[in-house]
Amino acid sequence: MSYSHEELEALLQNDEFIRWATSRETVENAYWESWVKQQPDRQALVEFIRSLHAAEQVHPGHRELADEVWHAVQLQMEAPVRRISWRKYAAAAAVAIILGAAGLWYGLSGNRGGEGGLVVQKVNSVNITAKNNGKAPKTVYLTDGTRITLGQNSTLAYSNLLHGDKREVHLEGEAFFEVTKDAQRPFLVYSGGIVTKVLGTSFRVTGHDKITVAVKSGKVAVSRQQRDVDEEFILLPNEQVVFNRKANTLNKTVVVDAMLLQNPVTSHVTLNFDEAPVTQVLDSLAAMYTVDIQYDRNLLARCMVTVSLEQESLYDKLQIVCKVLGATFETHGNVIYVKAQGCN
Structure with a gap:
């Protein structure tokens, strides 16, 4: 399972x-x-x-x-x-x-969440906010394959297609990050006055008045968001930085609390489709990543696919689906268009 x-x-x-x-x-x-x-x-x-x-x-x-x-x-x-x-x-x-899909169904149908789930809302055609109103951790999937486990009463703001030469998210509260490697596009997390820069690693950011960045794997760089302060800490596995917002201090230590290095949601979601309508597959991907996927619903109404989608990025998943279907896709602006011949 x-x-x-x-x-x-x-x-x-x-x-x-x-x-x-x-x-x-x-x-x-x-x-x-x-x-x-x-x-x-x-x-x-x-x-x-x-x-x-x-x-x-x-x-x-x-x-x-x-x-x-x-x-x-x-x-x-x-x-x-x-x-x-x-x-x-x-x-x-x-x-x-x-x-x-780790709780996504609460928030992705009509941006509804309530007390028990994840509320995902589009601020505009590009930007999204996800808030965990529940008591259990919730998972947010970014289109590049990055998985973010959002803690209780925490909010994440990000761009759905992550365009440009860098990937940026803004966090209020706590989250565990498993960032997909991309040396050409660094991943930046802005939280409580500090910025954490990574290329591909797993780490946790937690706290409000005191922000802690603890690294499980890989390497990250932590600095203040203030442009006039030139201070940066390089963190390796089992190292952390604590930023005291009131005292405006950054301190680097070893990780004392091992729980900071554990993702409470251990398993990745695998989407298994067996002779399923391809419209269902595309709609599931659109909901999972909160993106706009356009296709001719009538043309694809009779197309059935059997496919298993695991830890790939959204684009890799679409490549797999399109290969099975004999279709192609391309992105224009903030919309993904799937082009196919249809099925008899």
Whole structure:
């Protein structure tokens, strides 16, 4: 499985969704009804949860529901494909694809998050903000393949396509970074008066009044954002810098708290599609990376693909999908256009 039980449990902590999905009577909810209609697998997922609840296999509690859904999905995924009914397979796929994206489904459908999830909003056609309103860490995926685990009550501001000769993000709060290497485009994290510059590494930035940058792997350079202060620290693995905003001091030490070097979300999301509509694949990628992917929906309506997408960048994932489909893609401005011949 590409996601943990803890992630699934956290994703099922949306009270509004649980009440609607497990209600024995028809309860009108315009948002969730619209959400279900966006992709066929979502309806299958809801029916799957309702069938478990109707058979009294689950209780309304979040943990019980997560346990039962997890157990049922495990059984379905382990069974031979030929024995899996369409509805059960679709439900399993829906959990793996929709829920497996480390909480993104809370925020990416209508920029909705609530107490339990990640709220992702487009400030304009280029810039995005992601805020973790939940109690569990949430994952943000950048188009270059960088993975950022955002801590509770933390906010990240960034550009979706990361154009230009450098990659820049702005952080308020705490996050663990796993930055994709790109020697031609350094990665810059602005947080609380300091800037952390990397080419490709893993590290954590945490704190408000005292900002700590702790390096797990690779090498980073930390300096003040003030242009009139020429002071820079080079950090190697197991080293950290603490910036005291009130005292305006930077101090370099070894990492004392080993937990600073651990990513609380250990597994990368793997998107597995088995004879799935390519429109679903493209829509899933657009939601995962919060980008605008344009294509002819009617032309591709009958195109089905089987593909597994793991730790690649968005562009690598699109290359794989287009190779399977016999298509091409190109970026103009802030929009990605997929060009294909269609399927019979």
